[in-house]
Amino acid sequence: MKAPSINTAKTASGIPALLKTACVNALIALVLFSLMVGVRTEAGSDGQLTYWTRFGEVASLVAAVFGGSIVLELLKQWIGPSGAEKLVPPAVRSGMSFVGSYLAPALLIFTLLVPVIFYDQRYILDLAILVLTYVMLGWGLNVVVGLAGLLDLGYVAFYAVGAYSYALLATNFGWSFWICLPLAGVLAAFWGVLLGFPVLRLRGDYLAIVTLAFGEIIRLVLINWREVTNGSAGISGIPKVSFFGLMTFNVSDPNYIAKVLHIATSSAYYKIFLYYLILGLCLLTAFVTIRLRRLPVGRAWEALREDEIACRSLGINTTTTKLTAFATGAMFGGFAGSFFAARQGFVSPESFVFLESAIILAIVVLGGMGSLVGIAVAAMVMIGGTEALRELDFLKQIFGPDFTPELYRMLLFGMAMVIVMLWKPRGFVGSREPTAFLKERRAVSSSFTKEGHG
């Protein structure tokens, strides 16, 4: 898909080129769908092979691809990354920058008010907690991928370390969440350094593969070290978080929150508490990240992303700089993990598959590497969006009652991601905020920043 799109970008106006691209895409679709859709096989009643052809469907699919690629090419000419600035009228642009500058505070106020607005809607609160967990994971990974430019495909391993740290310490020793939380962070950071050491010399694809393998190793250890982790069955009965030991959220406890505060018993309290807890953890992550960016270590991370050799020529110890990035990112992953364990009350290796790493990485890339606001928005879109796509019942009115919209959820989601990446190749917020300025703070355009080479 990439090569033809580059061609058309150069000969943007030519109708023959447009048709050529569409024809090529239609041909590819024909080859793919002629077998995938065109022939349907099934085991017959006696076990024999029965098959029938569906050429009508193939034709309609190919036609759809043909028409779709023409529309897509035309769309790219309209809102393509190169021409976006020219086509958007200045009034709209200034409006967008106004919105952009107030987006972060508006989002923050909204997130603070979510439990107030939706106090009786447990589904929305649950979803909001999930989104915030991913926001925190995204911000944690952002330190490694977005700032230091080290492609980490095994981030979920630190999430797992954090989750199992709390699960094991709380179930075996009865330690409080508030003791286990920093411990989980420290343990995850320790594993981050441990991972960091062997991969220091690796860059780019090689680093990505080794980190991916590290994520799988952690998961396989969790599955197979049955004596400690209880294998695939996981650990259940993880205690709830208490309100700093003053109040608990178990109805049977003497210091149950409703008893202490003399209010009606409700399970919503714990949800609201969890919501503010993860929000607090998110804000801590954001605060630390923003502070670190303005400290020499944060600048060194970004410099490392831009040019490692130049860093060394300036006397920056790239080894420790990389290790601190790994450790800091892992620490936030560990915090998020222990929160996850506390919220679920149950952890199993199933929660820490590679797909989780991929989703977190997608959030970081989609949001714009290095940008906190962008990543928060991306987490909302990615996690909230997939959930929202469950609510597609209105499509039944269009396609008839036999239509099951849930089946098309991931398809729509994938399409949305492709469109976003075509429209904003460097993520929602591609520009970079400078960490210091002499006269005025001007965002650095994404065309100058580098993604890092691992």
Added chain:
Amino acid sequence: MNATTQMNDAILQVDHLSMKFGGLVAIGDLSFTARRGEITALIGPNGAGKTTVFNCITGFYKPSEGMITLNRADGSTYLLERLPNHEIPARAKVARTFQNIRLFSGMTLLENLLVAQHNKLMKASGYTVLGLFGFSGYRKASAESMELARHWLEKADLVDRADDPAGDLPYGAQRRLEIARAMCTGPELLCLDEPAAGLNPKESAALNELLMDIKHNTGTSILLIEHDMSVVMQISDHVVVLEYGRKISDGNPQSVRTDPRVIAAYLGVDDEEVETVLTEVGDEDVIEQLDIGPDAAHGPGTSSSYLAGPVTDTVGHSDGERVTVSKGASKAAQVDARAATVVSKPVAKPAAPAKPAAKAAPKKTAAKAPAAKAEGISNRLAAPRGGKADNLTRIKGIGTVNEKKLNEHGIFHFDQIGAWKKADVEAAEAYLAFDGRIAREEWVKQAKLLGRGKDTEFSRRVDAGKVATSHASAKTTGAAKPVSGKRGGGK
């Protein structure tokens, strides 16, 4: 250029530096000194190994052999080849720039300069911990670093663009910014890799100004690689010329400019033109100058002038194992060879057996030779026996130039050298301006063997044509037509 006497004001001393990549010899036994407070230029044609020298000095490569000593102003001394890469800027205070500019293009100019002050700020921020909690010590250090950054932005004439991304700057400004960034590390030695490459004359002049300002106002010594001769000649105090990883010249810009080896190396003259270049730029003095033995400070083999041992010798080419620069490749060596041949031509040309040596020598020297000098050598002959001189270049250590000189002194045959006593050796050494070289290279022993008609390892190579001599066929002991030896007439 005596290294020992200038030990104290030498900021950087490179001794016998060699860098080999597999079989490729990028730098072969290079020695030079950069003096404190001076601008030392390292020049040479493309592929001469200049950037490799830089990479060795700044720790990006670990040299195969040799020692790089850096003497800081506070008296501490660092062996750069032993320091890890990032500690060279941090501890030894050596900063560098790159041939292909390496800025942090997505960071603003100011941020680029702040990153350069990393180590200082790291300490001030209590290795992040104190800084994270906003201690005042860090804020003060941060403000100071901003001031230093502003200072260097002003020097580089970039303060107006302080908040723009570095990648947005025009090329010349990026060069200046890279220098400003290097200066923000507070270096004592600044290594600039082709700072003027790709600059227009105006930008080049601005760069000169900046470098002179650094030299006069900061006390930072500068080592620079440059192709732009207007920069080199205007600002440098000392020039070292490399060709194929060896030093071919070393001195002030004026002397280097007139060095025929340098001119040949730079102009890349053809074989036929070498002589023209020589006659154009070099008179007798220059040619005589070529015959002076290697400077002690340069170490063995740094000069490719005669007897200094060509590249092939020091890097062990004799076994034919090493991949190295072909003999004909070095233009500077061609000049040496040519100079040697030009000088020895008068000796060699009268190949007719009947002609006496008196005619063989140039008129000037012919008069001098038998009469005045060489009183110390006992067994002189007026003319070669039978009118045919032995090919003395078959002795390792005697090149065509030495052969000519020996001939002038009435030494024509191996048995004459073979019969030398200690006094004779001393006399010959005095005349040839060598110290102990004849004894070290066992000329007498070699000559005895050759006189008996035997071969030495070296003479076999001469006979096989592996070593250029002034004699067409080395096996014949007659003075034959000169061969245009491409490399190192001396061996």
